[in-house]
Amino acid sequence: MTKISKRRFFLFSLLFPFAFFKTSWGHPSKPNLLVVWKKKRVLALYRNSKIIKAYRIRLGFNPKGQKQKEGDGKTPEGKYYITHKNPNSKFYLSLGINFPNKFDKKRALNKGLNPGSDIFIHGLGKKNVLLHYMFDWTEGCIAVTNKEIKEIYELVEPGTVLYIYA
Structure with a gap:
């Protein structure tokens, strides 16, 4: 590199320090794991064992x-x-969950119960946002705000693994 080229490079890197980095500001990577x-x-979205985004949620x-029936x-x-x-x-947008899975079905069958179905990660729809922050209100689903479900909906693909812990 010539002396002038080095100076230009140095000056450019001072003026535009992030020009050589690939950024994902405002656009998180697509997760390969969800954990509740x-x-x-x-609710945390993970990509390669790193949290890329987390959300406050409401439950049933x-x-x-554990859901019994x-x-x-x-x-x-x-x-x-x-x-x-x-x-x-x-509820604006939603992501379906494979509930009941084979373990849920077996547990319910052994107790003579119907395990239920239609568990989703969803938004609020027309529900009051303030009430959402005050208490758990769903029938068993995982709820976030409409703005949050829009982002989650765009990032998460069918087939993504979801772990739900107590």
Whole structure:
């Protein structure tokens, strides 16, 4: 490099310090894992073992413990997958979860119960945002704000693994 080229390079790197870095500001990477911690009320999106985004969530109206049967107001716990995207959800947008999985079905069958179905990660729809922050209100789903579900919906693909912990 000539003396002038070195000076220009140095000056350019002072004026534009991030020009040589690929940035993802405002556009997180697509996650390959979702994790929910019910007790903490957090949904985290992971890419290669690193959290790329986390959201405050609301759960079923009776959130403690494992979902046993339809209508119990509990959010299930275990390993699941995102099955599909629903752009026509009454809760703005939603991501389907493969609940009940084979373990949920077996547990319910052994107790003579219907495990339920239709568990989603979804927005609020027309629900009041303030009420969303005050208490758990879903039938067992995982709820975020409409703005948050829009971002999650764009990032998460069907087939993504979801772990739900107590």
